[in-house]
Amino acid sequence: GAVVSQHPSRVICKSGTSVKIECRSLDFQATTMFWYRQFPKQSLMLMATSNEGSKATYEQGVEKDKFLINHASLTLSTLTVTSAHPEDSSFYICSEKLGPDEQFFGPGTRLTVL
């Protein structure tokens, strides 16, 4: 399957700061990327869908000004959590879609906001 990397794998930050998470597809060009959030012992919840070169589409209840998504190239998407608060602490996973059948997931980023 396709390889998707995320960086960083773990990040701890102070409340009020911004954190950027990178998602890269290493062996194919992804026109569509998804960002998910997973709270402890809960399932993955879709946050937004981004298409290369256009604005991201956010799911209901997800603040677009707080979770900035940039999909500037076919191999890189970034999620920036702005003015992070402790309630933003979560596991963030990016995913890239290759056709209708396959969706490949990154290893995730554990964000802890103090």
Added chain:
Amino acid sequence: KQEVTQIPAALSVPEGENLVLNCSFTDSAIYNLQWFRQDPGKGLTSLLLIQSSQREQTSGRLNASLDKSSGRSTLYIAASQPGDSATYLCAVRPGTGRRALTFGSGTRLQVQP
């Protein structure tokens, strides 16, 4: 809105047992269904993908079935091993296949040696 439910939420079995994990979804208009494994603090590993036109898929000790009309899927694990301990997630892709997967809350499996 599609909702995916997995039962049981947690399961503990002795090594060697055969077991069944259940997944149900509310909207039968799905494109495909996928089962994933997630180890603690890790990303997802795809186990089996079933197209909406298929009834089952097999990979090694794993067998997944799909009854689209009733909105159900099962994951059967034969001869369970301690290494199978993980969270198993069921996810469905709606309609035409263009949208993202919708996930269930998972079943946390512990296989006792």
